[in-house]
Amino acid sequence: MSGPNEFLREARERTPSRRAPGEHMSRSELADTICAWLWDTTEIKYDLDGHYIAKLERGAVRWPGAAYRSGLRHVLGIASDSELGFFPPAGVALNETEPTPPSSMVGHDDDLVNAGDESIALLSYAEESNVGDLTVEQLHADIERIAQSYLRTPIRPLFVKSRAIRDRAFALLAGNQAPRQSRDLYAAAGWAITLLAWMSVDLGRPDIAEGHTRTAWACAEAADHDVLRGWIRATQHTAAYWQEDFARAAAYAEDGLRYNAGTARLFLASAASVDLARLGRTDKARALLDIARTMVVRPAESEPGGVLLCTPERAEGLWANTHLAFGDVRLTSDHADHSVALFEAVPYALRNAGSERMARLQQAKARLLLGELDGAIEAAEPVLLVPPEYRVRPLIQRAAEVAALTTPYVRSPKGRMLRDRVADFTQRTGLPPRPESPDRRPVLEEQT
Incomplete structure (x- = not known):
């Protein structure tokens, strides 16, 4: 790609100025806003200025460092680097950038x-x-x-x-x-x-x-603090779930429902239905799913938000997972589609990015099971563009589940392409090596 970076310029000119009402954000204001945000989130001082933004817009720099790309995405409300006209140079992996502070736990x-x-x-x-x-x-x-x-x-x-x-x-x-x-x-x-x-x-x-x-x-x-208790149980469920200890995960989730815990209750009921469905306890799983679908919850004042908030779109993603465990592929697809649509209706800066990516991969799995390869590719595409520093272990595991479902399609060029792209996605991560997990006992050690 050569010439000016019109994607970046247009994104900046769509962004309202915070200094001059009715005007769009200037290059200098954009640079200052990014530096302020980077300081707020990393406590590291950056020297980005309007001249560097001009270089980016002229196309003189096509692949800025990870911190600057992250700041540009945040301030301009853009989900991916490619939407800002940034593509890694040929032969450079996505995590080979100019020196920046560490962005993962490698x-x-x-x-x-x-x-x-x-x-x-x-x-x-x-x-x-x-x-x-x-x-x-x-x-x-x-x-x-x-x-x-x-x-x-x-x-x-x-x-x-x-x-x-x-x-x-x-x-x-x-x-x-x-x-x-x-x-x-x-x-x-x-x-x-x-x-x-x-x-x-x-x-x-x-x-x-x-x-x-x-x-x-x-x-x-x-x-x-009941709201905190609820989210601790949600976290304990999540830790057990990703160790495939579904019985212990369900025990934590069900216990958490005892508390008046804001939107954690919606997460816990939805999560417990997934766990029980995985265990083959279909009747109880369906009962909890019904409870979750009819539950009316409002965020508690003390809920921090973000990852510690369960919105309707996040719950829909969990319901899709429950139906997949039931073998109801069409309902899996319906809930995954609805989850993604709800996420897309929320401004990017307010979305739970991790849950949205998981819902999109659930959508891709449903498409593959329904024989819709093109739909699976379309669903997975935004996730496969996620930078390595955000490829967390559960996302990698779900992507691997997508790869496993591509087997019937590998004789076709598109099927092989999807399989290979997912394989590349799962291998290029910013994660520490995965240790062997010890066996854990399915008990509620802290329950009082």
Whole structure:
């Protein structure tokens, strides 16, 4: 591709200026906004300016670094690099870019292990009754920002910030404060640890996630926080599910339904129906699916949002998974289609990017089972363009399920093309090596 980058210029000129009402965003304003967002999410200072944006629009630079591409996608509300006219040079893999701060956990498996050990070590402290004296508004605001930007910005800075919030909350708890403030600090610590657990699952270490959630549960008990309890159970379900321990996943999900937990209840009922369907307990799975489909829930004020919020489109993706376990391929397709349509109706900046990608792959699986190869290719295409730093372990696993369903089509050029593209997608990731997972006991160790 040569000549000016009209995709980028047009995207900028479609974006309203935040400084001059009625005008579009200038190159300088775009650069400043990206730098501010990168500082907010990574705490690293960048020197992007309007001159560099001009170089991008002239086509002098066709493949900027990962951080700049991420900032451009976020500020301009664009889902993929290709929609901004960015394509890697021939012979350069998607993760071979100009030097930028690490955007994944490659080479940092020790950090995952150490963070899990540290959360476990804090368990006894969390179970004690301590008090402190400091407002936690900023801690909770930071948690919301992390949850809402998850899988739309690089994971490593978010992981580091979640860990820092956890440690800051526990440090404050060593002081003296009113009991209400102490509960707020425990809640902040619990949310931060829950995010660490969710990230650990996505980074291929659900075993470490379980250590985090035990301490998170102790924090929820100290805070007497039902919404947090619900999302911890959702996280425990997710960790067990991706270890294919569906009985334990279902036990966590069903137990979580005991709590008045905002939209976590919708997630838990939907997830439990998937688990039970996988176990062959069809009647109970259908009963929980019916409960989920008729459930009226509203976000709780304390829900951070993003990955810790269950929207109707996210629930539809889970229902598609349940019907696939039932063998109802047409209903799988219907729910996956509806899920994707609902996601597309939401502004990109407000979408749960991880759940949307999973729903699209569920859509591709249904198309393959229905004999609709072209439809499967169309459904998978947006996912196959996702940069390596966002290819988390569950997404890789679901993509592998798509690849397995291409076998009947490999004699056709399109079928081979889809199989090969998915294989390339699953091999080019920013994930640490996957360890052997130990056997886990199907019990609710923290239940009270």
